[in-house]
Amino acid sequence: MTDNEFTDLENELRRLRPRAVAPRLMASLAADLETSMPATPERVVAVDHVEQGAMPIGDWIRWVLPIAAAFVFGVLAARFPHGANEATAPGPRVTVTDSSLEPATYKPVLAEKFDYGPRDDGLVTLNDGTTARRLSNQYLDTITWRNPRTNASLRWSVPREEIRVIPISAY
Amino acid sequence: MDAFASDHDSWKHWFQRHGPRLLVCARLWTRSLADAEDVVQEAFVRFWRNQRSLGGEPLALLLTSIRRSAIDLARREGRRQVREQRAEDLREGEPMLFEPLAEGDDRRTAIEGALQRLPAEQREVLMLKIWGEQTFEQIATTLELSPHTAASRYRYALKGLRRELSSVQCHD
Numbered sequence: 001m002t003d004n005e006f007t008d009l010e011n012e013l014r015r016l017r018p019r020a021v022a023p024r025l026m027a028s029l030a031a032d033l034e035t036s037m038p039a040t041p042e043r044v045v046a047v048d049h050v051e052q053g054a055m056p057i058g059d060w061i062r063w064v065l066p067i068a069a070a071f072v073f074g075v076l077a078a079r080f081p082h083g084a085n086e087a088t089a090p091g092p093r094v095t096v097t098d099s100s101l102e103p104a105t106y107k108p109v110l111a112e113k114f115d116y117g118p119r120d121d122g123l124v125t126l127n128d129g130t131t132a133r134r135l136s137n138q139y140l141d142t143i144t145w146r147n148p149r150t151n152a153s154l155r156w157s158v159p160r161e162e163i164r165v166i167p168i169s170a171y
Numbered sequence: 172m173d174a175f176a177s178d179h180d181s182w183k184h185w186f187q188r189h190g191p192r193l194l195v196c197a198r199l200w201t202r203s204l205a206d207a208e209d210v211v212q213e214a215f216v217r218f219w220r221n222q223r224s225l226g227g228e229p230l231a232l233l234l235t236s237i238r239r240s241a242i243d244l245a246r247r248e249g250r251r252q253v254r255e256q257r258a259e260d261l262r263e264g265e266p267m268l269f270e271p272l273a274e275g276d277d278r279r280t281a282i283e284g285a286l287q288r289l290p291a292e293q294r295e296v297l298m299l300k301i302w303g304e305q306t307f308e309q310i311a312t313t314l315e316l317s318p319h320t321a322a323s324r325y326r327y328a329l330k331g332l333r334r335e336l337s338s339v340q341c342h343d
Binding site for chain 2: 005006009010012013014016017018019020021022026027028029030032033039114116140142154155156157159
């Protein structure tokens with residue numbers, strides 16, 4: 001099978017258009033998104049962190065914070081069962097935070113470059129009328145950040161194209 | 172994708188444009204169209220609420236998210252084995268994957284049939300490439316394999332599809 005045959009088949013496949021989204025799915029999404037959706041995202045979180053659980057991060061915080069506070073209160077109550085006065089006295093302040101949600105805690109750990117290989121675009125005519133050969137390389141640069149505390153990671157890929165035009169001289 | 176941050180209702184426009192592609196790819200990893208719609212909805216709501224400001228390519232992020240949601244769904248319902256035997260999944264009686272062609276529907280039917288007969292690992296690479304419009308690098312990330320393996324499977328898939336379609340033509 002030649003590359004041309006591949007191209008023909010690919011073009012034929014691309015002509016097939018996936019079926020339109022059913023109205024019931026649009027209605028269901030509208031019900032989900034338009035009832036309590038903020039105008040802009042509330043926070044930036046790492047992709048992998050979000051993917052680890054099916055529950056949205058906002059729901060996690062709403063559930064985890066009260067539970068954590070209740071747990072701390074329970075521990076303190078068990079530790080000082082007779083200290084009614086001490087319980088009301090100023091003591092060490094407990095603050096529950098989730099620093100893994102802060103983008104600043106992510107550190108770049110890996111930078112990769114994927115080279116799709118050189119491509120010869122053939123001869124081109126420059127503005128001054130001279131002939132040149134155009135060569136291009138396509139790359140994908142990928143940077144990975146990791147939160148060392150939670151091991152959550154975030155990967156960012158950026159496509160890049162390098163084009164070289166080499167003048168051709170004939171003698 | 173800049174419209175994401177400013178337009179409260181832009182999800183409709185974006186989803187009407189890209190939703191069909193997400194659904195056809197989601198169908199790769201789910202047992203029914205209804206399951207595919209469920210995982211697409213779950214992933215898209217999560218994306219829209221929490222992930223759209225991350226940058227990067229939204230379609231790639233969503234496809235990865237959809238695949239993970241589909242795997243979670245299969246685990247929840249004890250369907251892992253079924254999920255890995257995708258050849259049986261595109262069942263008869265379900266709505267077709269693609270819009271009918273204006274010049275006649277036989278060719279579309281033949282292609283959908285040939286796609287079903289491809290090995291699952293080749294079919295998913297082919298569909299992510301053609302209808303998901305993903306690069307091999309993005310496909311590799313989504314499927315957790317190397318870009319070279321993705322490219323190789325894609326080539327095998329095209330060969331297999333050509334063979335299947337030629338076979339159909341011979342029988343016609």
